Amino acid sequence: MSTFIQTVVNGVLFGGILSIAAVGFSLIFGVMNVINLAHGVFVIGGAYAALVAWSTLGIDPLLALPVIMALGYVLGSQFQRHVMQPAVRRGNPVAALLVTFGFALVVVNLLTVWFSSAVRNISPSYAFVNLRLGDLSIDAVRLVCFGIGLVMIAALSLFMRRSRLGRVIRATAQSELGARLCGVDSKGVYAATFGVGSAFGAASGVLIGMMLPFTPAEETLWTVYAFIVVTLGGVGSPAGAMLGGVLMGVAATLTQTYLGAVYTNMVMFLILLLMLLVRPHGILGSAFRASR
Amino acid sequence: MLRPLLLLLAATVLLALLPLVLGPFHVRVGLSMFLSAGLALSWYILGGFAAYYSFGHTVFIGIGAFAAALSRDLWVSGHWAGQLLLGVGSAACVSAAVAALIAWPILRLRGHYFTIAMLAVALVCAEAVSAFPVFQGAMGVSLPNIAPPGMRVERFYYWAALALLLVTVVIAMLIARARLGYGLYAIREDEDAAMMLGVPTTRLKITAFIISAALTGSFGALYAFNLGYITTDSVFRGALSLEMIVHALVGGMGSIFGPIIGAVAMTALTKVALADMLEYHLAITGLVVIVVVIAAPEGLIGVVGRWRRNRRHRGRNP
């Protein structure tokens, strides 16, 4: 029984990592209906930025987090404005997708040249602290990152509901024409949205860098994990990302313990596939949005 | 129909004679081009005609490759022509069967959801082939060399790939001129309107999907024979899926020759021009994609078309 509880706890903590990574992707997909294939590079880029901050500048990754988020915002919004918008204007429905793919290739290549493909990890002084709750063993870093992730997701949710920009973003997502008629600069909104999504992606990268070893080539995996979480939990909703992430995490650890580690990824991808076939808008998503 | 076919035949004969004057390296580059072109065109049958962009077509390359490798006992003893036909044939059959199995549920999805779903299919199959020892994906499978004795290996695969490419082009041309093609165009333009007008969209989509899968699988078999030893990673590669799409896009999505031209251009770029620029070839591919999407969305064919039109206009107004 304690094995089961430990497995579930591990799964929830791992799922937290997945949720954080997916939140930015969910926003971009929900608002702009764009699959951001460059999402993974913002995540991994954030991890490398934190690595530089920690190993070269001696700054704790959590302290560098806001700066890295700001960098992610700038890079993302500028990329959207100057590269994606011209591409989308061409009319090809797959254009935005491909342009993010091209961007991902460029960044992965640059990261490989600058950092080499050696496996890296960030180990601040508190990296190996361990908590015990009776029989349960909890990795302190994962717990802290889970907490930070929750805070970030809650902040995003609040931002989307209460702040002016958040309302403007949601309005543009519902109807671009309507929003423009009300005086909204939709191009600016899209750039800002992509920027916010990228900022959260980069932030998740900082947290992931502290928990897991990473290489530039991992970026594809994180983009795919983001898909899975968003498809499971629901597009556009931060709560959906949280739910989807936790469910995926628990599914992964349960598979590992009871079926075999070798099947972990297969089960995760199978869940993605089945969700797409049965309920593509996810558990918390709305069917109307999905049919666009 | 006759004129294009004759031109096609002439081009094929010319290409078939090339290995007699080219060195083995260039024959291999040509072989790569035919494989890439064939794959891009196979993808185009679904993606270009019907606008159902599959981001997981590498699954059929992998299924075809492993089908050919694992069905070894069926064809290993026999004349080389039989070996080739049976190997490629079993790849085509297994790919078509898998496609038929998943076609109906998958093709109910539209747009982005179909795209991700195909990616998911590719990921699931890749993991399954690795995880279940019966497929030998993790440890790898060897394929014997089936080139006839006395013939240079790279020439044999060059001609085999050229032949398969010719078959693919003919099939694509036939589809384009048949009701299937027109139905797929209708689906591309507006699927709901097509359905309302009585076009049997489901049946047509499934047909195109199966044909695309079978052809992709056949090229997968050739890819495997050419390599001689395959593991999950060497044939279930995301990079292959994306290459198919990039080639079709770079060449131009408006014509069945677009994917071919795009594949030839990109292969020439990455395998010949950039062969020494190694460190940055991924970045350069990425930049090419971005530039093409923004500056030449109709692909190379579109660029050439625009240029010719401009020339004509300039000629008329000196």
Next chain:
Amino acid sequence: MSISITRRRSLELIGAAGAVAVAPRVGAQALPAITFGGTIPFSGRWAEIGQSVHAGYTTVAKYVNEVLGGLEVGGRRYRLDIKMVDDASDPQRGITLLQRQLDDGVSLFLGTYSTPMVLPQAAMTERARRPMVQAGGGGDAIFTQGYRYIFGMYPRASRSAFPAVDSMTVLNPRPQSFIVVYTNDPFSKPQGLGVMARLRERGFNVVDSFELPFQLQDISAVLTAVRDKKPDVVMCLTSDQNSLLIARQMAQNRADVKMLFTSLGPQTPSFRQGLGKFAEGISCISTWSPSFPYKDPIFGTTQKFAEYYQANNTVPLIYHQGTAAGCIVAYTSVLRAVGKIDDTEAIRDGLARIDIESLYGRIKFTPEGDGDPVLMGSAVTQVQGGDLKVIFPAALKEANPIWPMTAWSQR
């Protein structure tokens, strides 16, 4: 008319002469070259390893060309030319580029990295009857095809981790229970299965085993098994990334064991730095270490090679460079014995019979071409004081093993 042609012609001649005159002359350019061909991953998944291997090859060539003034074969001096191109860790690209070199008449080949990359290339060099000495592919599949022209610098995968098992037999008190973890790939899986068989042969108790996929983000299942079954030793035949993940998660969750062995990982400084004090005591296999006490026909000793390498390279020295250097030493030794640089049959026969001591160690191949399991077996090293120290076999030992290693919970 005739004047301008003459003028133009003379300008052309002057231009040509000038171009020849300013053509760069580097080092021993005047000597004819012995070319070693092949592909190497400079980009893609194996890029970091590819760069280390390449550095090993080029360092030996540089030494021979600049310090020794060339290699003497059959009475003439030659310079060594390492001509390797980037295969981007893509098997298809590798074989296309290799073909170009075969066309260009390159007759001696070095290897790329990882079994799925090496095997298709080995098929091509075998067909062309040209030897390949490689340090990148150890999967059994390479050496069971009946190839005669392929040689590998270490024993095949299923035997390559035997020294790790043997090192357990000399520990006192003897460990009892083991958990074996291996990655599901053409190298680690045979390695893992080989290890499990050998452990049982030697009377150890394998209480559990795990097969992991290549891409894995979480190993809680292994942790749970370690907690429940309390093995003495956990042996991991896993990729660098999985090894790091396992070590980190075990340390973070205080899954205490008496010894953690990971085949790949601790050899790189970034692994040891990332774990900090938690890396202490982790053991791994190393096909080579700069501390080996061997004599070498080119450098004199292993030590001198290590010193020359450090003075001329920025890529950190790990075991890959030693193994790569061993390939070149094997070739040069055979070339000198044969006396000809293009008699590929004689060179192949020379390689098949070779039995020399080199900076890498004894070089002697089995009839199938992989390294002799006893003579070319790896050493076992352990992280001690942040550095790797050889703890097994006795002949190469630098330090005693830390056994049992300090429990994670007590660090």
